[in-house]
Amino acid sequence: MNKIPKAPTGTFDILPEDIPTWLRVEETVRKVCGLFGYSEIRTPMFEYTSLFARSIGEVTDIVEKEMYTITRTGADGEGDEETLTLRPEVTASIVRAVIEHDLFARRPLQKLFYYGPIFRRERPQKGRFRQFHQMGVEALGSYDPLLDTEMIRLADVFLRELGIANCELLLNSMGCPECRKAYRAALLAAAQQKRDELCDNCKSRIDRNVFRVLDCKIAKCVAVSDGFPPISEFLCPGCRDHFDQVKSGLEKLGVVFKLQSRLVRGFDYYTRTVFEFSCSDLGAQSAVCGGGRYDNLIEELGGPKAGSVGFAIGLERAIMVMKTAADPAETGAGAPSSATVCPGPAAPCALPVASVFLVTLGQNAKRAGFDLLDRIRGAGIAADMDHESKSLKAQMRLANKLAVPHVLIMGDNELAAGTVNLRDMKASSETTVPQDKIISALQAVLYAGSAR
RNA sequence: GUGGGCGUAGCUCAAUUGGUUAGAGCGCCAGGCUGUGGCCCUGGAGGUUUGCGGGUUCGAGCCCCGUCGCUCACCCCA
Numbered sequence: 224m225n226k227i228p229k230a231p232t233g234t235f236d237i238l239p240e241d242i243p244t245w246l247r248v249e250e251t252v253r254k255v256c257g258l259f260g261y262s263e264i265r266t267p268m269f270e271y272t273s274l275f276a277r278s279i280g281e282v283t284d285i286v287e288k289e290m291y292t293i294t295r296t297g298a299d300g301e302g303d304e305e306t307l308t309l310r311p312e313v314t315a316s317i318v319r320a321v322i323e324h325d326l327f328a329r330r331p332l333q334k335l336f337y338y339g340p341i342f343r344r345e346r347p348q349k350g351r352f353r354q355f356h357q358m359g360v361e362a363l364g365s366y367d368p369l370l371d372t373e374m375i376r377l378a379d380v381f382l383r384e385l386g387i388a389n390c391e392l393l394l395n396s397m398g399c400p401e402c403r404k405a406y407r408a409a410l411l412a413a414a415q416q417k418r419d420e421l422c423d424n425c426k427s428r429i430d431r432n433v434f435r436v437l438d439c440k441i442a443k444c445v446a447v448s449d450g451f452p453p454i455s456e457f458l459c460p461g462c463r464d465h466f467d468q469v470k471s472g473l474e475k476l477g478v479v480f481k482l483q484s485r486l487v488r489g490f491d492y493y494t495r496t497v498f499e500f501s502c503s504d505l506g507a508q509s510a511v512c513g514g515g516r517y518d519n520l521i522e523e524l525g526g527p528k529a530g531s532v533g534f535a536i537g538l539e540r541a542i543m544v545m546k547t548a549a550d551p552a553e554t555g556a557g558a559p560s561s562a563t564v565c566p567g568p569a570a571p572c573a574l575p576v577a578s579v580f581l582v583t584l585g586q587n588a589k590r591a592g593f594d595l596l597d598r599i600r601g602a603g604i605a606a607d608m609d610h611e612s613k614s615l616k617a618q619m620r621l622a623n624k625l626a627v628p629h630v631l632i633m634g635d636n637e638l639a640a641g642t643v644n645l646r647d648m649k650a651s652s653e654t655t656v657p658q659d660k661i662i663s664a665l666q667a668v669l670y671a672g673s674a675r
Numbered sequence: 676g677u678g679g680g681c682g683u684a685g686c687u688c689a690a691u692u693g694g695u696u697a698g699a700g701c702g703c704c705a706g707g708c709u710g711u712g713g714c715c716c717u718g719g720a721g722g723u724u725u726g727c728g729g730g731u732u733c734g735a736g737c738c739c740c741g742u743c744g745c746u747c748a749c750c751c752c753a
Contacts (some may be wrong), residue, residue: 229744232744232745283751284750284751284752285751285752288676289751289752312752312753341753343751343752343753345750345751345752346676346677346748346749346750347745347746348746348747348748348749349746349747349748350752350753351751351752351753352753355753356753357753359753424749424750435751440749488752489751489752490752499753506747506748507747507748507749508751508752508753510752510753511753512753513752513753534753535753536753537752537753538753539753540753541753582710582711584710614705614710614711615710615711616705616706616708616710616711616712617704617705617712618711618712619711619712619713620712620713621712622711622712623712623713624712624713630711630712632710632711634710635710636710644711646711646712648712648713651711651712651713653711
């Protein structure tokens with residue numbers, strides 16, 4: 224029992240029954256991003272470790288203890304050592320690629336999106352995995368606040384397209400490094416004054432990263448930090464103006480948001496706008512989407528001075544919200560029990576795997592039928608058959624389970640007559656057609672305009 | 676890394692105060708219909724015998740210890 228292999232902790236298999244959901248999500252990613260003028264980019268699953276250390280920040284949890292890093296020594300020459308890390312996020316890779324290929328030379332504004340797996344060595348829990356999937360969008364090369372607005376709107380539209388409407392958009396501005404410096408000092412002073420009233424955790428946060436005190440969930444800490452000065456009072460005129468434009472842009476689009484001066488994000492590279500879409504029914508990991516502006520990252524990684532905004536959405540979390548949102552509707556509709564595995568509202572379940580299923584009786588018919596099957600497939604018609612030489616009844620049951628609309632039946636009688644029986648499963652009607660006419664007969668019934 | 680909960684057939688779960696061959700539903704397979712699916716009826720397979728190891732006991736799925744795994748939470752994040 225302990226010998227059977229298992230997927231590593233924090234990972235999971237996406238089984239065939241779940242594929243329709245994922246396909247729908249992937250289609251939505253490409254559709255919505257395309258709608259907003261973003262192009263897909265694909266970067267490696269791993270990068271040189273230094274890239275993440277430089278971008279995310281050396282002292283963040285992710286870099287300190289959550290990265291899957293592999294070190295290889297001397298493979299390509301004497302003393303040549305390279306340490307590689309499975310990507311714990313992809314913004315750094317995007318920025319790296321843009322700089323490396325000088326994409327700004329082609330167009331000063333790069334509008335890019337990505338989709339794929341992310342790796343973080345965290346303790347798994349609800350909505351948190353060691354390999355999970357993100358879709359993300361980045362607009363690199365501009366400081367325009369309208370792009371911040373567009374970014375948030377894109378995330379909003381994407382979530383809505385998936386049927387997710389019960390999320391709250393939290394918005395804040397962290398200012399530029401200058402305003403943050405002033406704010407940090409003020410916050411530090413305030414926190415140290417109230418040190419005794421904070422939880423032990425927050426006490427240590429004061430020294431490690433004061434901003435984190437702001438998102439402690441413990442009630443008494445929240446009460447205390449409510450009295451702290453908000454960042455908005457420390458924004459410089461430039462940052463204040465930028466934030467005002469982002470907010471008014473959202474208002475004009477009718478995107479409702481909630482200002483949350485305690486919203487602080489985990490990556491060091493964020494400046495000015497930060498935002499998060501939060502869903503209460505996700506458990507403790509309530510953030511489905513997180514993002515913001517990073518005006519200094521490109522330059523820090525050796526590129527030109529150029530502002531950027533972006534966000535990422537955790538797809539497993541998005542799917543979790545989709546499913547909880549879909550549940551009450553389904554019970555109300557009185558769907559058949561098999562539909563409980565069907566996740567999204569528009570996600571098809573029990574997809575037919577073939578248009579035609581061939582049932583044969585006896586070895587001769589099986590061999591002849593296999594040749595016929597190959598011709599049908601050659602005509603571009605999805606077709607399948609049984610291989611266990613089961614009874615006719617069993618083969619029919621299988622065809623029914625596979626939700627195949629048409630069945631071909633071939634036994635010794637048909638073989639001798641050079642015909643095959645074509646059965647319409649839905650109508651329970653059957654016709655006899657010559658074997659050499661079977662392709663056109665199938666095309667006639669399949670493309671007759673009947674509901675697929 | 677820390678803490679709580681849980682680990683019984685493929686899946687979802689039962690099993691009186693520890694008691695003798697560990698059950699059900701769904702699913703799977705077959706038969707009822709000797710060449711025809713869905714519904715129904717009948718039967719069958721399936722647990723290396725309850726994650727693994729040890730202990731207490733006349734006796735452990737149930738109690739104790741350890742271990743592994745899952746899960747939820749902290750930290751942090753999508």
